[in-house]
Amino acid sequence: MKALWRGQVIAESGGTREAGGYTYFPREEVRMELLHAVPKTERDLACPHGVQFYDLIQGSVRSPRAAWSYEAPKAAMQPVDHWIGFWEDVEIV
DSSP states (O other), rough: OEEEEEEEEOOOOOOOOETTEEEEEEOOOOOGGGGGEEEOOHHHOOOOEEEEEEEEEEEEEEEEEEEEEEOOOOGGGGGBBEEEOOTTTTTEO
């Protein structure tokens, strides 16, 4: 599977996982140089899985909070511990 952002591949893997209705990519198969951690909101801090959101940034183009990772997932999300999920501006094909 691939994650596409603005026509470019930002993640590609034959070993993605599905959880909670989203596709997650192994961190080592994501172009992490394009992801920039954002400060956690009150809602983020309340997440039981320890969520960290990322903006996608390349040059002057930014897609806010377009990716996330669970840093302390509970049992249901353990299979995607520290993997990267995408939404909104990112197409999964």
